[in-house]
Amino acid sequence: MIRILIVDDHAILRAGLKHLLSESADIVVAGEAANGVDALALARSGAWDAMVLDMTMPGKSGIELIKQIKAENAKLPVLVLSMHAEDIYAVRALRAGASGYLCKDNAESQLEQAIRKVAAGGLYINPAVAEKLAVEVLGTAGNTTEVLPHTRLSDREYEVLRHIAAGLGVTEIGRLLNLSVKTVSTYKAHAMQKMGFANTAELIQYALKHDLVDQTRD
Structure with missing residues (x-):
């Protein structure tokens, strides 16, 4: 059993x-x-x-x-x-x-x-x-695979990125993940820095382009 x-x-x-x-x-x-x-x-x-x-x-x-x-x-x-x-x-x-x-x-x-x-x-x-x-693990698909910026993010940074791209604010994300607003803002800042984005609009555009937002979620 x-x-x-x-x-x-x-x-x-x-x-x-x-x-x-x-x-x-x-x-x-x-x-x-x-x-x-x-x-x-x-x-x-x-x-x-x-x-x-x-x-x-x-x-x-x-x-x-x-x-x-x-x-x-x-x-x-x-x-x-x-x-x-x-x-x-x-x-x-x-x-x-x-x-x-x-x-x-x-x-x-x-x-x-x-x-x-x-x-x-x-x-x-x-x-x-x-x-x-x-x-993603081997870093190759033939000889031409590009390492996408979001794969460099920590798991929490990635999670925050997805929630931001889905339209949530830092307060709502903090409530959802049981984190302080300051902590969420820090994860957001780290994600943007690692990915080379100057503003939230660029981050959202990237997430949508690469299908990082779950369109099936209610």
Whole structure:
């Protein structure tokens, strides 16, 4: 039996996942957590075959949580289940140590397969993500691949960039990520400096050009 830990800050979504897996013959939801702190505590205290993790929760970001979980328990597979399309966060999640990435829109048809794959020690990603991961990690696609400026950003800088490009102000971003306005402004400034932008309009234009804004988000 595959024992999984579900981590999502929305109780209704956790209930939905449990219902989705309720008829599985070999997968059981043995624990739930609504935030990163509880997830870490449960990961330390239980014997899990896999963790199903929501990418975006208040406070500690999904990327940071993946890194901490893998630092403490390198053998625990983490399957990211996210509202964001694969091309938005998948590569960063995998580089942080995740074993798979699945968009919530595909959960009904693919969740059981994805859990079995990562629990068995495999990777669950679609071909497009695999190709993008190879390009960003190896830094090459033939001999002509350009290293795009946003790939140099830290995970938090990238997260702030995306929220700014989606039209959020620093106060709203701070509330969403549980960060101070000053901290958000610092991440924004660092991102603009690394990418060589003089103003927010240039940053937004770049993000839209390179499809860094999730158009599927409500």
